[in-house]
Amino acid sequence: MGMAIRLVAIWALCMLAGVASAATDRVALVLGLGAYQTIEPLDNTRNDARAIAGALKGIGFDVTLSLDATSSQLRQLMDDFAFRSETADLALIYFAGHGVEVQGENFLIPVDADINSNLDVQRQSISLKQLLTTVERARKMRIVILDSCRNNPLGDVIDLAKISPEATLTTNQTTRGGGGLAAAKPDRGTLVAFAAKDGQVALDGTGGNSPYARALIDKMVKPGLEISLMFRQVRDMVLQETNNLQEPHTYGSLTGIPFYLAGAADGQVDISGNIGQAAWAAIRPDQEEQMIALANLGDTRSMLGLAYMRLNPSEGRFDPTEAVAFLEKAAGAGSAEAQFELAKVYERGTGVPPDPARALDLYQTAAAQNYADAINDLGFLHYQGGLGLAPDPQKALELFERAADLRHPQAQFNFAALIDDGLIESKGPADAAHYLYEALRSGSSDVLDLLTSRPQMFSRQTRRALQGQLKDYDFYAGALDGEFGPGTKKAIRLAYGLKE
Structure with missing residues (x-):
């Protein structure tokens, strides 16, 4: 099958649907x-973890709870959770314990760490980067919550000379981090929440839980509270409870789809809705007012949400001109999603003359x-020609590969088809099966x-290689014959994340 025929079929696929799983997961x-073996123990961390786990279970999460994990146990937990996260819409990690900054990087300390130098911290602890890698393959949203910038247990091992006067506490309460943690810079679609802002x-709290844990438990279980606004309310609650001594902070940017940690209230669209316009249209007026306030403070996700509301022609707030203004502001602030959405607006002439x-x-x-998404669309523009571009199939192949390597599902399928057609000289059936x-x-x-319905669109060699991949991950135990019978189809559904 030639490139033109296969790509036309896949283009139709891309236009018909987005990324969606059978059920929100x-x-x-x-x-x-808390029970540290060689450094100062913490009183409330295990209470906090139990309470957070209970709250998350109560709002529908599949929760793995671990208390007082050693270094090897933490690494095994993270490996297992990383695989589980691949088929989840949302993957969340909550960590309560000792955390320190070394040379600009954040490290979370296991209970069996024996630390005598900065190098020991780096070797024996879990870095924030490792936690982010653990959740990075979740399908829609990734959240890491660190209630870990507590009292520094390491004395002179960690240089705390850079603590600002503003970070010094004037109360008798125990703290969770002598010098705090460094600012985080997660990838797009990932949110990192700190119990206290960087530095x-x-x-730790004088009751059974820390102020941050209490605020999280109070706010995360409220249906219909959009997640950005939820963390904002957590911040306000902690500031009030600690007399402004502790200010939680979030880093990163979530996608432009509204999400309610405790589920949507009546009439609202949950994360399973994958069209931004329809999902944001259900935001309540009081939350829209909060979003406008956040947008005025420079929050690009709020700008995106407000734009999506105004791009929905079936919604009373439909106003393409105002939507373009929000998108322009967010795009100018560096939001790639806003730049992509604004590109579509100018391509179609929605609220503005086509440009x-x-x-x-x-x-x-x-x-x-x-x-x-932008890379994949540019691939089609270069393949077909458009927006002033001359057809350039080779450039299109490069863009499809790049989007595929960024885990864009349709691009992965596109690129697998191109490999299967023999159009990528350096790759073969095993590569097509991988994508x-x-x-x-x-x-x-x-x-x-x-x-499951049209496997013959791929060669027998690619089908056999895919069976091998499924066998490698224990989804399939049959023959590698390229025949997609009931056993192979069951394995495909399991790999996708469906329960039999």
Whole structure:
């Protein structure tokens, strides 16, 4: 099958549906470390972890709770959770315990750590980067919550000379981090929440739980409270309880789809809705007012949400001109998602005169930030020609590969098909199977349907290689014959994340 025929079929696939799983799946790993063996123990961390785990279970999370994990246990828990996260819509990690900053990087200390130098911290602890890697393959949203910038247990081992006067506490309460943690810079679609902003310390609390844990438990169980606003209310509650001594902070940017940690209230759209306009349209007026306030403070996600509300023609707030204004502001502030959405607006002429040159520039700007949707769309523009671009199949192949390596499910399918057609000289059936497997794990229901209903669109060699991939991950135990019978189809559904 030639490139043109296969890509036209896949283009139709891309236009028909987005990334969606059969059912919303939320998983959480909750870690509470207090019984430290060689450094100062913490009183409330295990209580906090138990309470957070209970709250998350109560709102529908599949929770793994671990108390006082050693270094080896933490690493095994993270490996197991990383695999589980691949088929979850949302993966969340909560860590309560000792955390320190070394040379600008944050480390979380296991209970069996024996630390005598900065190098020991780096060797024996878990870095924030490792936690982020653990959740990075979740399909829609990733959250890491650190209630860990508590009292520094290491004395002179860690240089705390850089503590600012503002971070010094004037109360008798125990703290959770002598010098606080460093600012986090997570990837797009990932939120990192600190109990206290970078460089500041967090209170352990005088009751059974820390102020931050109490605020989380109070707010996260409220239906209909959009997640950005939820963390804002957590911040306000902690500031009030600690007399402004502790200010929680969040880092990173979530996708432009509204999400309610405790589920949507009546009439609201949950994370399973994958169209931003329809999902944001259900935001209540009081929350819209809060979003406007956040947008005025520079919050690009609020700008995106407000724009999506005004791009929905079936909604009373439909106002394309105002939507463009919000998108322009967010795009100018560096939001790749806003740049991509604004490119579509200028390409179609929604609320503005069509401007192909501006649309192309915005697609390219978003792609330069590794925004996979923009890269994939640029691939089609280069293949077919459009927005002033001449057809360039070779450039299209490069863009499809780049988007596929960023885990864009349709691009993964596209690239697998191109490999299967023999159009990528350096790759063969094993590579095509790899991209098909990754597309399944990324949550494309269309890829699931095609592989179970029309597997013959791929060569027998690629089908055999995919069976081998499924066998490697214990989803399949049959023959590697390229025949997609009931056993192979069951394995494909399991790899996708469906329960038999």
